[in-house]
Amino acid sequence: MTTDVIAQDSHDEHHDDSHEHGKMTGIKRWLYTTNHKDIGTLYLWFAFIMFLTGGAMAMVIRAELFQPGLQLVEPDFFNQLTTVHGLIMVFGAIMPAFTGFANWMIPMMIGAPDMALPRMNNWSFWILPFAFAILLSSFFMESGAPNFGWTFYAPLSTTYSNGSTAFFVFAVHIMGISSIMGAINIVVTIMNLRAPGMTYMKMPLFVWTFFITAYLLIAVMPVLAGVVTMLLTDTYFGTSFFDAAGGGDPVMFQHIFWFFGHPEVYIMILPAFGIVSTTIPAFSRKRLFGYSSMVYATSSIALLSFIVWAHHMFTTGMPLFGELFFMYCTMLIAVPTGVKVFNWVATMWRGSLSFETPMLFSIAFVILFTIGGFSGLMLAMTPVDFQYHDTYFVVAHFHYVLVTGSLFSIYAGAYFWLPKWTGHMYNDTLSKWHFWCSLISVNLLFFPMHFLGLAGMPRRIPDYALQFADFNKWVSIGGFAFGLSQLIFLAVVIKCIRGGEKAPAKPWDGAIGLEWTVASPAPYHTFSTPPPQKDIDNADQHEH
């Protein structure tokens, strides 16, 4: 049916030359679109709306934690907020934002006319809003939203569930199907639609990181689907996968969950590596240092991510050998990650640096992500993990890698390609305000959490002992400031879409890549004929 509508509609448009070729009007354009740029835009807007939704929940959490005692919300509702905040930020904000980047940029970067499976692309986006509608609707149910933490450990999510488990499970199923379809599309596009002459080792590193990430998604999202299915049958159909009474084992839940969960954290950071590996060379006016080592480092991180899951479970009573194995494997990941950080710094070394907003976010990424990496190394050490486990130190760690890591890279990428997407330059002053406000507030927000964690403040608790009051006050102030700063970004984007200085095809003099060989804004259809070999060679990120 969809096919008929599209065919008919595009047929009608042949009479109307004022429209761009193949583009429908109004809401239909967005509902029926199979265009990678439209779908990329949808993903990016959806991610930003979800980011503000999850952010609003974080604001309530920080308001409650502003001072000790219970002021604003019930503990149970607090738990619902922390749970849904986590789920939304992971599955609703960071992952769709990266898929948005993939959709917009990969076809243009490899000289392809579109994604390989455009109709599936439409589906993988349009089922997402339903997933989050289901998840968020549980807030308005008698049971309330999921309150068992985003990690939904059994038996919290089975025996002790407040009744929201079914909503949660179906929402995760839909998110998973969406991610898997998106990932299959990315892999097929990269394998089959590269322009002639674009060999694997000539692909931009950005494309490489999404390629590897897509494989990770295909490998682990089905495991997530499996584990939530087991939760569903345990809760509602009398099975005993995780119920000791029936011969199951709740610790096994954690093993299966983290077998998904650890590759998942790399799903959320590898694309970030790809983005800053694009922006840093552009504003250093140099080629990327060590392109091949970047490819191999990314692959090693992806492979290692499958054998480190139990470092999330050191306190479950593993035997010494298990603890040592997972500790050393985890620390091994610091090697390829170190290679990457070294390469970014070496790219900047003796470069002609300029500090446009995408570069500011990229440099902040390198420094702050490294801080998050260091606290990760601390957490990897079994003996000290017994102190850090389930404290604010963990919260500080994963917010450094996800907010100042993934999110900052998303901002770097967004500012970098906004001229290509909209055809206008963004407002430079406002964007600088956005960066500096975010940078200062994010550190005020997350850095003191390290100290709180070391002093023993547990995570996921709506109240705390008096000695934590001062730090929490500062953390909350940082949180409100960071939340408000993100509205500046919204203003920048809206201003940029509505007008502004006209952007040339290549607004950054140091940028390389096929996307800069097409006009700004990028025409609705690009590379209907493959780009010439000369352009592909110019886009090669290898040092010459």
Added chain:
Amino acid sequence: MSTNDEQDNLTPDENTNLSTEAKTAVSIQVSNNSKTVKKLLLVVVAMFGFGFALVPLYDVFCDITGLNGKTNGTAVAYTATGIDKSRLIKVQFITRNAQGIPWKFEPVINEITVHPGEMKLVSFYAKNNAAHDIIGQAVPSVSPGLAANYFHKIECFCFTQQPLKAAEEVEMTLQFYIDLELPEDINTLTLSYTLYDITEKSS
């Protein structure tokens, strides 16, 4: 998903404007795409299955390595070749009721000492304090976990379900011995039973 295979790599209006050669190129492209998609879908299905395969794998792994404190689930015969009088192992018994089962459930003695290879018989007391019949199931766990493989149960009430009528009481036996090979560094074993109400599940 498989319905997307055909002609999906170009928007329909573009497709109609193509020359014959271009159409051949498109159809090669399409068949390449569907091959790749099929392979990837196979991976997806395999990984979904792998998630479930982890369940038996986990049990097998714990059985072989003796991790996780799981003791043998069915009776074993006494096979020790003697009694090691030089070692004395302390065995402690603890019991716990899972949420919602109103039984009194406790070991008759809390602690005994035993030589490796020596057979021992201990009992546990249970009484149903509820006004209705309840079927209970005790699930054992040994700490330290690595000792579980050296703790052999010849007879245990945990091998079967325990149906108790309202206000009925019972003394349940456990017969066990400790393996001669018990690692040198283990001198105390704790056997813990958690009692679950499985009336609904077993009906």
